[in-house]
Amino acid sequence: MSVRIGNKKLFGLPTLLLVAMLVAPTAQAQDDITVSVTLDRNSIGLDEQALLQVEVSGSSQDLPKPHIPSLPAFEIYSQGRSSNISIVNGVVSSSVTYRYLVIPRKPGEFPIDQIAVVHNNKRYKGNVVTLKVLNRGSSAADDLNERAVGAEGESKDYFLEAVVDNKNPFVNEQVTLTLKFYIAVQYYGSAELTEPTTTGFWNEVLGNKAPYYQRINNRRYKVIERKYALFPTQTGELTIGRATIRATVAGKRKRSRDPFGAFGFDDFFGRGVEARASSRPLRVNVRPIPQENRPPDFTGTIGRFNISAKANKQQVELNQPVTLTIRISGTGNIKSVAEPALPELDEFRIYRASSSEEVSQQNDKLGGAKLFEEVFIPRVPGDLEIPGLSFNYFDPEQERFRVVSTKPIRIRVTAPEGYNSDSPVPYLPPGMTIDSRAHDIRHIKADLGKMQPVGRMPLLTIGFLLFNAVPILALIGSIMIRRRREKLAANTGLARARGAAKIARKRMAQARALARVETLGEFYAEIYRALTSYIADKLDISPHGLTTDSIRRILNQRSTPEGLTDAVTGIITTCDYARFAPTSLSQSDIDQTLKDCEKVIVRMEEVRFG
Amino acid sequence: MAKLLVIWLSVMLMAAALVVPPASAQSDEFAMANSFYEDKDFASAIRLYHSILDRGKESATLHFNLANAYFKSGDLGHAVLYYTKAQRLAPADEDIAFNLDFAKQFSRVQMEGVQLNPIRTFFETLVRPYQLQQLGWITSALFFMLLGALTVRISLDHGTSWLRIVTAVSLVILVAAGSLTTFKYRHDFLTPRAVIISEESPVYTGASEQSEIELHGAPGLIVEILSESDGFLNVLFENKRRGWIKTDLVARI
Structure with missing residues (x-):
């Protein structure tokens, strides 16, 4: 192919292609706005x-400014612009976003179109959007003027x-409540809000x-807005209660004697007063969902939804699970979306x-997606199909029921090696084993093993408790012995008294040898x-000064058993007599004498000498 | 009087001999159950294994064989239940661990989003091979050693350097062993668990069938029991999801 003028060949095909390639991007650049x-x-x-x-x-680096047409239904004010430039794989693209405040003049539904830009003598038109200006549910300008007086x-x-966007919703349809705090x-600081009561609604703060x-x-006035998504849970007239807001605002300026007040220092130092404002209660008339044309499996979901389903595998072995994820997404009370019938x-x-659930909001409308996971385990091998699943809901804008469905999903099920359809035993595919050799559970054991009572609490045995008690007792014992030892070391009198019987027994043993x-x-x-040593030790005195009389006196001063004093003094008298x-x-x-002395020492142990 | 006592004792011994079969009888019954198993008559094997259990005695092997029989008969829930019981009695037994892991793979619902607590996992790994008795006796031996060292120190009225070292080392090891024993005790005995045994096992958001279904369980899933109310158990799954399930759909471990 070639371009000719008369018989003269001007360009060959390769030249044309080259020119086309060089020119094409420029042409595209002109058209890509x-x-x-x-x-x-x-x-x-x-x-x-x-x-x-x-x-x-x-x-283009030099993007044109859009032309906003005259819109009789609105006042339009520019709110500025922002630009963005990005370079992806060497391709430069830029965008400029122009923002406009749209204030309605009258109620109705108005398309906004004819917004366009002109670039290189070419007009690029934007898409059409429609803005609905509601008279209902919004505080009318006159009413607002009255409220401000x-x-x-x-003033x-x-x-x-407080305003709602819909005073006649269907049950479970979203009503958007807007609280507006006007302050001039x-x-x-920050204002403190008491939320309105919303009995009869399920509510979510937007x-x-x-x-x-x-x-x-x-x-x-500065307007601070707070929005709520309310979903009526019952029909009939419902009331949204008052909301109250408290804030500290600049007080009314009074004539001040403070010379600084005239220069505005009053405000500077924040002579605030507490402001308290309440909204008026709102009434909402909730309509029931129509019975006419209602599908038999309708579960009460209201809004606008889509459904999709996806299987995680297209091909599986027999008895292997396939997870089907069903996604229902859209606007409406996503939490009330019921599982589609399988x-x-x-x-x-x-x-x-x-x-x-994934709850989200778009343009003050609550929505999101609800995901259901269903496990399908094929019973038989072959090409199987999961049929399309349907989901129905009520569209409040169209006021009619709608049904959305998924497409059927095909699953290829393969029969693995060793499959026996008659076996009552669950199939044990090789891929499910822990190691490559294992195709089954390990076999039963022949030895019954050590039997023990069912549910016996381990460690609660006498041997275990004794084993733990022994060191505790030994420790307690050693502590007691040590304390006693320390006590005796600190009190020699007590040590002598405690050791008196022991010494007396030793002496008696010696006496027995000399008998x-x-x-x-x-x-x-x-x-x-x-x-004498026994009595002296008990009293912590020297035995040398003890005589028969002094011993009698000492024993008489104590509550000695009857006859003991006489027995002791009698033995001592006998001793004196025998010695001389x-x-x-x-x-x-x-x-x-030996027997009497032994008895006397035993009896004297009962006497309290201390 | 002595004669009456002898007669009474004789009667009691005879009664005991009649009521509690000797170990050999249990072994015979066990062998017979095993032979049923070998013949693939799993229902008869299960019945006989249970008859041994019903006499109030258990062993790791008995639970293991019973679990095998349940698994082979297609009852995954009871298989996991008895493997778990067997593992509690013989935690180091590789065959039990193998079969339990193997059986768990057949659960239709695999727990997703399981967030493992690293500290808990670490402790579980440490104590898994040991029985509570073993850990308990080790802890007691250390306790004995520590208190013995303290007793000697108190009795001698002064501490030698080796005695101080023994005391300090015993104390440190005792704290570690005591922690492991306590963990094992809490894990195995204080935390009530159950296995889902029913094919259809809806888990509700409340203790009533009128409540919303939170999720669907499956045989073989092990759950922790949090509380019980009106024939329902509040259970916690491994992935921390919780809900209420009817009591008769699970078997306590």
Whole structure:
């Protein structure tokens, strides 16, 4: 192919292609401008305003400004612009977003079109958007003017207004409640809001909106908005209660004697007063969902929804699970979305695994997505199909029921090696094993093993408890011994008293060894020492000063058992007698004295000497 | 009087001999159950294993074989239940651990989003091979050693350096062993658990069938029991999801 003038060949095909390639991007660059028009909401009240955004994008660095046509139904004010440049894979693209405040003049539904830009003598038109201006549910301008006037005709510094976007909703249809705090004076700190009562509604806070200014009765008010999504749960007339807001605002300026007051220092130092404003209660008439044309499996979901389904596998082995994720998304009370009915399928065992929600909001409308996970386990091999699933809901705008469905999903089910359809045992596919050799559970054991009582609490055995008790007892014992030892070391008198019996027993043992006529003198001397030392140790005194009389006196002062004093003094007298006239005593006297002394020492243990 | 006592004792011994079969009888019954299993008569094997259990005695092997029989008969819930019981009695047994892991793979619902607590996992790994008795006796031996060292120190009235070292080391190891024992005790005995045994096991948001269904369980899933009310158990799944399930749909471990 070639371009000829007469017989002269001007360009060959390769040259033409080259030129085309060089020219094409330029031509494309001239045509790639797009104008996108969006509104931040689709419907507003007469006293409200919407934000119109016009995004002009393209590869040109010098994007034109859009032309806004004359719109008789609205006042349009520019709110500035923002630009963005991006470079992806060497391709430069830029966009400029122009923002306009749209204030309605009259109620109705108005298309906003003819927004366009002109670039290189070519006109690029934006998409059409429609803004619905509601008379209902919005505080009319007159009403708002009245609200801004106080009882004495003065202009209010602040007031709280509550409006709903729909006073006749269907049950479970969203009603957007907007609280508007109008304030024309300076305020300090953050306001404290008491939320309105919303009995009969399920409510969700949509959040606070960016403050803006509005002129009422020729006074400029700052408007702070807070929005709620309310879903009526019952039919009939429902009331949204008062909301109350408290804030500290600049007080009325009085004539001040303070010389600084004239220079505005009063405000500077924040002479605030507490402001309190309440909204008026609102009544909403909730309509029931119509019975006419209602599908039999309708579950009460209201809004606008879509449904999709996706399987995580297209091909599985027999008895292997396939997870089907069903996603229902749209606007409306997503939490009330019920699970779509699943068909009874002979080829599958179906189990409902879980559900989850993703709640989101768009243009003050609550919505989101609800996901249901269903597990399908194929019973038979082959090409199986999960049929389309249907979901129905009520569309409140169209006031009719709608049905949305998913497409059927095909699953190829393969029969693995070793599959036996007659086996009552659950199939054990090789892929499900823990290691490559394992195709089955490990076999039963032949040895019964050690039997023990069912449910016996381990460690609660006598042996275990004793084993733990022994060291505790040993520790307690050693602590007691140590304390006793320390006590005795600190008190010699007590130590002597405690050791008296032991020493006496030793002396008695020595006396027993001397209990013969040949050693009569030593025997009685030992008996004497045993008795006197015992009494001296008990009283923590020297034994040398003890006489028969002093011993009698000491024992009489204590509550001694009857006859003990006489027995002690009798033995001591016998000892004295034997030591000084030993020849008259026989072996029987010695034995008798030994026995008496042993008895006396035992009896004296009962006497409290201390 | 002595004669009466002898007669009474004899009667009691005879009664005990009649009521409680000797170990050999249990072994015979166990062997017979095993032979039913070998013949793939799993229902008869299960019945016989249970008859041994019903006499109030258990062993890890008995639970293991019973679990195998349940698994082979297609009852995944009871299989997991008895493998778990077997593992509690013999935590180091590899066969039990293998079969339990193997069986769990057949659960139709696999827990997703399970967030493992690293500290808990660490402790579980440490104590898994040991029985509570073993940990308890080790802790007691350390306790014995520590108190013995303290007793000697108190009795001698002065502490030698080796005695101080023994005391300090015993104390440190005792704290560690005591922590592990306590963890094992809480994990195995204080925390009530159950296994879902029913094929259809809806888990509700409240203790009533009129409540919304939170999720659907499946045989073989192990849950922790949080509370009980009106024939329903408030259960916690491994992935921390919770709900109410009817008591008769689960078996307590």
